[in-house]
Amino acid sequence: MSRPFARLLSATALAALPAAAAALDQDVRTEEVAANVATFADGLDHPWALAFLPDGSMLVTERPGRLRRVSAAGEISDPIAGVPKVDARGQGGLLDVALDPDFETNRLVYLSYAEPGEGGTTSTAVARGRLDRDATALADVTVVFSQKPKVASTAHYGSRLAFDDAGRLYVTLGERFAERFRGQAQELDSHLGKIVRINPDGSVPDDNPFVGREGALPEIWSYGHRNVQAAAIHPGSGALWEIEHGPRGGDELNIPKAGGNYGWPVVSYGVNYDGSPVGTGRQRAPGMEDPIRTWTPVIAPSGMAFYSGKAFPEWEGDLFVGGLASTALVRLALDGRMVTHEERLLEDAGQRIRDVAEAPGGEIYVVTDEDDGAILRIAPLRD
Template identity: 45%
Template sequence: MANYGPVWRSLIGTAAATALLAGGAQAGETVESGISTEYEQFDLVRVAGDLEHPWSVAFLPGGGYLVTERTGELKHIRRDGEVREVAGVPEVVARDQGGLLDVSLHPDFRDNGWVYLTYSSGDEDQSYTAMGRGLLEDGELHEFEKLFEQDRGGGNHGHFGSRLGWLSDGTLLMTIGDRRQEERVQDLSTHTGKLLRLTEDGEAPADNPFADRDDAQPHIYAYGLRNSQGLVVDPADDTIWLTDHGPRGGDELNRMEAGGNYGWPDVTLGREYPTERPFGEARRSDDVIPPIYEFLPTLAPSGLALVTADRFEAWEGNLLAGGLRAERILRIVIEDDEVVHMEELLHGKIGRIRDVREGPNGHIYVLTDESEGGLYRMEAR
C-alpha cells in the first residue's frame, strides 16, 4: 500500500484517506455512453460542473482533484464529487486572459505537500506571469510564496503562456507568452516568449543553455514562442512536447530542444489578423527549429497529454491536443518526429477545451473553458 503521509491525510482526514485507499467508484454523471473512435470506445463522464473558466487540473493522491479557475479560485473536487474552495491562493489580476492559471503538484507532494500555481500578478496597469507554491494542509494553502515573476510585464493582459511541467531531474518547465509584445521574443535578455527551466525554488539551474551569458536571462531553456498553453514531458525519456498558439493559422506542435529558437515572430507559418498577409520575414529558416506539425484549420491549442497507460491500449504513445476555438481534441500519432495520423475526438460535444490530462488511473480528463465549465473524464470501455 502506498504511504500517504501526514500532509495528504490532513487535507481530507484520516478516515477519508483510508476509505479512498480501499478503492470504490468515483462520482460522476455519464453524459454519453459508448462513444466510438477509430480504435477505442469510451464513456464521457462529467465529474463536476459549475466551474468558472477552469484552466488546469491536478490529481491528488488517492482520488480527488485540484482545479484552478481563471477568476482566481482554487477548487478541491473530492472523489465523491463535492466541490470546496481552497483558501490561501495568491491575489491575481483576473482580467482578459489573466488570472489563476496552471496548477501542478511537486513530484514529492506526498511528503512535502507543495502545490505550484502560475498566475497573473501585478495590477490593472502592468501584469506579469508569476509562479509560486504553498503547502496544502487542512483545506488551504499555507505560507504561499512567489518564487518567480517574469522580468518585464505588459499592460494588455494577454498571452501569459503559463503551463508547467516537471523533468525527471526535478527541474520545472514553465512557458511565458509574448504578452503581445513580439519585439521582445527574440531578445534573450527578457523572459517574454520563452520556455523556462527552473529549480523547485524558482531559480535558474546552472546547466541551462544560456546560464553563462551576460546578455541572457539564465532561466531560459528555449525561445521564439508566441503563447504556449500545451506542455507535456514524456516520463520515459524527458522528451518535451509543446503546443503554441499562432496568429491567424500557425498553431504549432513542437518538440523542444535546449537552446532552440522556434522562430516567433520572424519565422512563422501564421498570417496577420487584419490582412491575412504572411507574418514575419519567412515561413522557414535554417536558424529556426521548425514545428513537427502546423494545425490547420486553426486549433487554438490549450492542454496537451501523452497517453502512457494501457487503459486506452490503442492510443498508447499518442499525444492528445486540446483546442479552444476548435472545440475538439486531436489524437496525434508521431513516428520519427513526423505526424503520420490524426483523429478528432469530442468535436463540438462539450465546448472549448482548455486542459487535457492523463490521470493516474489511466483515464483522460478534460476541462472546458466556459463560464459554466466542467471537468470531464473519458473512461475506456
C-alpha cells in the same frame, strides 16, 4: 439496457439545451476504442487546469482566481485559501496547477497566474505553497518566478508548468500579444516569448543554455515562442514537448531544445489577423527551428498529456491535446518524433477544451473553458 453508440459524442439529443448546461453521458465509438463520455463535475467558472492528487481527487483552477479540490466522486469544495492575488482581466487570472514531484512527502503545489503590477501592468508568475492535509488551505506561499518585464497587456500569458524527470520545472511564457511587445520574443534580456527552466525553489540550473552569457536572462531555455499553452514531458525521452498558438493559422508542435530559437515573430506558418504577413513573411529561416507539425486552420491548443495508462491500451503512447477553437480533444498517434495520424474527439459537443489529464486509473479527464465549465471523464466501456 445498454445505450446506443454515438458518433464521437454527437450532440443531437442535446440540441434543445445550451451546450454548457447539458450533462453528458454517452457511449461513443472512436477509431480505435469504445468509451463512455460523461460529465464528472460541473458549475465551474472557466476552469483552466487540473492535477490529480494521490488519493484520486484533483485540484482544479478557475481563472477568476479560485483553486478547488474535486473529490473522486465529483464533489467540488469551497475555494482553497492562500491562493495569490491574480489579475483576472482578459486572458489572465489563475492558470495552471502542478504538484511537486515529491508531493507525497512535501505537499507542495505550484500555481501559475497573471501577477498584477503597477499601472495595470501584469506578468506571468509562479508561486508554490504547502497544501494542508484537509486540502482547505495553502501555507508558506512563495513566488518562485515572475516574468520580466511586466507589461500593459492582458493576453498571451503562456503559463503551462511541467516537471522533468530530474525535478526541474519548465514554465511556458507568452509574448503578450501586442505588436509593441512581441519582438521581445527574440531578445534574451526579456522573458517574453520564452520557455524558462528553473529549480523548484526558483533558482537557476547550472546547465541552462544562457547561464553566464552577458545580457541574457539565465532562466531561459528556448525562445522565439508566441504563446505556449500546451506542454508535457515525453515519458520515453524525458524531453519537453509543447504546442503553441499561431496567429491566423500556424499552430506549432515543437520539441524545444536548449538554446533553440523557434522563430516568432520573424517567421510563422500563419499570418496576422488582418491577413498581413508576419515578420519576414517566410515560414523558415536559417538558425530558426522548424516545427514538428503545424495546423491551419488552428486548433488553438491548450493542455496536453501523453497517454500511458492501462484503461485504453490502444492509445498507449498517443498525445492528447485540448482544442479551444476546434472545440475538440485532439489525439495524435506518434512514431518517435513524427505524428502519423490525427483524430478529433468530442467535436460535436461544441465545448472549448482547456486542459487534459490522465487519471491514476487510466481514464482521461478534460476541463471545458466555459462560464459553466465542466470536467468530463472518458472511460472504457465495461462488459
